[in-house]
Amino acid sequence: MASGLLRDASALYSSILPRAVETAEIIGPAVGTGRLDVEQRCELCELHVAEGDGLIWTEFVRLYGEPPWDSDPSAPLSPGSESWSSFTERAGAALDALADRHPAALVVVACHGGVIEASFSAWSDLPPSAPRLRPGNTGLTIWSREDGRPWRLDRYNDTAHLDGEDL
Numbered sequence: 436m437a438s439g440l441l442r443d444a445s446a447l448y449s450s451i452l453p454r455a456v457e458t459a460e461i462i463g464p465a466v467g468t469g470r471l472d473v474e475q476r477c478e479l480c481e482l483h484v485a486e487g488d489g490l491i492w493t494e495f496v497r498l499y500g501e502p503p504w505d506s507d508p509s510a511p512l513s514p515g516s517e518s519w520s521s522f523t524e525r526a527g528a529a530l531d532a533l534a535d536r537h538p539a540a541l542v543v544v545a546c547h548g549g550v551i552e553a554s555f556s557a558w559s560d561l562p563p564s565a566p567r568l569r570p571g572n573t574g575l576t577i578w579s580r581e582d583g584r585p586w587r588l589d590r591y592n593d594t595a596h597l598d599g600e601d602l
Contacts (some may be wrong), residue, residue, distance in 0.1 A: 437507045439465060439601025440575075446537055447471040449545040450479040459545035465601070466543050473545075478529035481547035482522040486514030520563045526550045527557025534580070551576045551592075558586035573597060 444467040449459035459473040476542040487495050501562055517525070526549065533542055537547045544550070551570045555561040570576060574592035 440596075441466045441543055443467070444471070444541040444543045446471075446474065446533075446540065446542045447545070448474050448476055448479060448533060448542065450481070450550070451475045451477050452480055452547070455479070455547060459543075462543070463543065467541075478525055478532075479544060479546050479550055481549045482512070482519070483517045484513050487513035487516060487589060504567055505564065505568070506583075508511060523553040523556040523563045526553035530554055530557055543573060548572075554578060559588070568599045 441462070442465075447459055447463060447466050449455040454471065456475060463469070463471060463473065484495070487499055490498070495513070502512045502519070504511050504519055509521075509524075511518050520539040530544070530550070530553070533544065548568075548570045552568050554576065555565070556563050570590065571594070573596075574594050575590055575596065576588075576592060577590040579588050579589050580586045
């Protein structure tokens, strides 16, 4: 059995992208029993940019321009890509589905910054057009909900575990 903050987790999820899968595998021994299988879900992936996939940022901007995150969150970022609004809807629905699948349970999701940002659209009053939050890598964001009450943000981008706090 794991010890620390995530010891009571009953499920461990990640996106299908290698960096999230690797993170889930690394933290796995500290989650729940320490032997939970990582369930990979594409809907937990970062924004799908279709034709722009695999480009470094400067090349992406050269080809498609700076994304209109704030002025038009419904605009696709490149041909065939999701818009910011459709991405936050997809990721928010995926998070809602996990919460519904595991009522009253601690669920750990190894994901990407955009999915964390989408949680704010799904579980708070922030619309997709709100200024971007840009959480850092390795930070923990923890939401909780009790007895049908609204979601409560308990931690955002918390990196105390990097200083030795048990997960």
